[in-house]
Amino acid sequence: MNEDTIQERVKEVMAGIFSMDPADIGPHSSLRTIKKWDSLQHVNLIIALEQAFGLRIAVSQAVEMTSFPSVCRVVAQSLGEAF
Amino acid sequence: MTRDDLKDVVDLHVLCFPHYFLTGLGDGVLRHYYTYAMDDPQSLVIVLEIPESGRVVGLAVGTFDPEFQAKLFLSHLFGFLWGVLRGVFMSHTVREGIVQRLWDMKWAVRSLFRATINHVTADPQTASPLITDYACLLVNAVHPEWRGWQSSERFLKYFTNCVLEMGATGIWGTVYPENLAALILYKRLSWNIEKQGPKRVMVWLDLM
Numbered sequence: 001m002n003e004d005t006i007q008e009r010v011k012e013v014m015a016g017i018f019s020m021d022p023a024d025i026g027p028h029s030s031l032r033t034i035k036k037w038d039s040l041q042h043v044n045l046i047i048a049l050e051q052a053f054g055l056r057i058a059v060s061q062a063v064e065m066t067s068f069p070s071v072c073r074v075v076a077q078s079l080g081e082a083f
Numbered sequence: 084m085t086r087d088d089l090k091d092v093v094d095l096h097v098l099c100f101p102h103y104f105l106t107g108l109g110d111g112v113l114r115h116y117y118t119y120a121m122d123d124p125q126s127l128v129i130v131l132e133i134p135e136s137g138r139v140v141g142l143a144v145g146t147f148d149p150e151f152q153a154k155l156f157l158s159h160l161f162g163f164l165w166g167v168l169r170g171v172f173m174s175h176t177v178r179e180g181i182v183q184r185l186w187d188m189k190w191a192v193r194s195l196f197r198a199t200i201n202h203v204t205a206d207p208q209t210a211s212p213l214i215t216d217y218a219c220l221l222v223n224a225v226h227p228e229w230r231g232w233q234s235s236e237r238f239l240k241y242f243t244n245c246v247l248e249m250g251a252t253g254i255w256g257t258v259y260p261e262n263l264a265a266l267i268l269y270k271r272l273s274w275n276i277e278k279q280g281p282k283r284v285m286v287w288l289d290l291m
């Protein structure tokens with residue numbers, strides 16, 4: 001899975017969790033810019049990503065996922081494809 | 084759990100919950116807490132031990148008694164009062180815990196008011212459990228060195244099976260919103276999660 005594909009799928013997952021248009025999600029998207037991104041939605045995001053990509057995210061990785069770029073980076077690392 | 088495990092259990096509690104109110108009350112209160120839970124016929128204490136060494140690396144406490152906390156407090160009144168008094172001066176956690184409990188009282192009164200107004204339209208499938216055949220999960224901890232390898236999930240599943248065998252129709256507990264590890268654990272095991280105030284998340288699982 002290449003970088004673009006990962007980013008597109010992450011956008012879709014995040015859009016579903018935060019009830020947003022995928023087009024509105026980009027490098028600027030983070031805990032600070034997405035108001036619905038609280039601790040419970042973060043948990044929902046982790047579980048949704050695990051299901052979408054068929055991987056398992058460690059808690060230490062989950063705490064790093066505070067923005068769209070960091071989410072993509074962790075997903076890529078978990079898939080064995082470092083950005 | 085046996086009384087021989089008590090020291091290990093208290094040590095594990097302090098390690099896993101260093102900033103919790105109960106921890107701030109001191110080891111004496113913690114020892115009484117676990118002794119009371121162990122002796123209480125309506126409660127259940129399970130430890131996860133390493134077979135070779137007998138070292139306690141996991142701990143779960145549950146109860147069917149909705150008045151567990153009140154009875155525990157009354158059974159060791161002076162110990163608790165001394166712990167609170169000492170904690171007010173020596174522990175930031177205890178001071179914060181007292182403020183939190185006052186805040187919880189405000190939320191409880193507000194929730195009661197809302198429940199009274201909305202009782203006709205409340206959906207029993209989605210409403211938070213407040214019934215006594217639900218077991219309350221009071222403590223769930225796994226030693227940091229033994230997390231991963233799905234040990235927390237397996238331990239919680241085992242505990243859930245135990246309360247199911249004891250006749251529970253469900254199990255519930257509360258989690259701090261910032262406790263991401265716990266929230267992910269419960270979500271992975273298909274527990275329901277509902278935020279109840281800024282510093283409290285209710286988690287529950289229907290077993291029937």
